[in-house]
Amino acid sequence: MNKKKKLNRLVICAFFVALTVVMTFTPLGYIPVGVISITTIHISTILGACILGPKYGMVLGGAWGALCIIKAFQEPIPGNIPFQNPMISLVPRIIVGLVAGVVFYALLKTKLKKPISLGIAAISATLTNTVLVLTALTLFNGFESITAGVTTALETIFSVLISVNGIIEIIAAVILVPTLYMATEKLLKDKI
Numbered sequence: 001m002n003k004k005k006k007l008n009r010l011v012i013c014a015f016f017v018a019l020t021v022v023m024t025f026t027p028l029g030y031i032p033v034g035v036i037s038i039t040t041i042h043i044s045t046i047l048g049a050c051i052l053g054p055k056y057g058m059v060l061g062g063a064w065g066a067l068c069i070i071k072a073f074q075e076p077i078p079g080n081i082p083f084q085n086p087m088i089s090l091v092p093r094i095i096v097g098l099v100a101g102v103v104f105y106a107l108l109k110t111k112l113k114k115p116i117s118l119g120i121a122a123i124s125a126t127l128t129n130t131v132l133v134l135t136a137l138t139l140f141n142g143f144e145s146i147t148a149g150v151t152t153a154l155e156t157i158f159s160v161l162i163s164v165n166g167i168i169e170i171i172a173a174v175i176l177v178p179t180l181y182m183a184t185e186k187l188l189k190d191k192i
Contacts, residue, residue: 008191013056016048017063024067037079038168039129043176045093046100046125050118050181051188054101061097065090085140092132100125115178122173130166 001009020041023029029041045064049057069090072083083089103124107117 005192009052009056012188012192013048013052013059016044016052016060019044020060020064020067024064024071033165038165040169040172042096042126042129042169043122043173043180045097046122046173046177047180049097049100049125050104050121050177051184052101052192053105054098057097057099057101058094059097061093061095062090064096065093068093082137082140085136087140088133088136092129092136095132096125096129099128115182118178118181119174122177123170126166126170126173130169 020029023041023044030037030039041064045057045060048060052060065086068083069086072080072089076084100121104117104121107120108114110117112120
């Protein structure tokens with residue numbers, strides 16, 4: 001890869017990091033719905049990983065996770081406090097970028113059409129985020145600060161909301177990642 005293409009990849013990565021910053025600190029990345037938030041910020045990490053590959057996907061996921069930690073300290077409400085722990089907010093997001101890039105590039109070697117490969121990568125990465133964050137919340141007692149003083153009935157409602165939230169995030173990623181990738185593919189074709 002020549003120096004110009006490396007520089008182009010770095011600039012595109014910087015664009016996605018800037019987009020992640022904007023999405024983190026505006027309602028664009030986390031749409032609040034009661035005590036939980038529907039995450040849309042994962043779409044920029046997944047799209048960037050599909051465009052730039054797993055290595056840059058991990059960088060984008062790392063930026064997302066680091067910004068998540070900063071936001072958790074800036075807004076220390078019960079739903080954010082567990083995300084002050086890097087094992088909950090940083091590590092899963094790095095893995096999301098890796099999974100998106102690896103799955104997409106592996107599927108490019110098959111006979112699947114590119115939009116299908118992008119959709120599968122989007123599903124894989126979104127599920128990775130949901131499963132790893134929920135697992136980390138469980139392992140590191142993150143749910144205790146979110147559900148402190150909540151009755152069993154409300155805990156059940158909270159669990160249902162998280163499930164619905166995950167489904168909404170998958171649907172958004174499956175629609176937006178292939179659409180945005182295909183829209184930018186011709187523009188970026190010879191540049192990266």
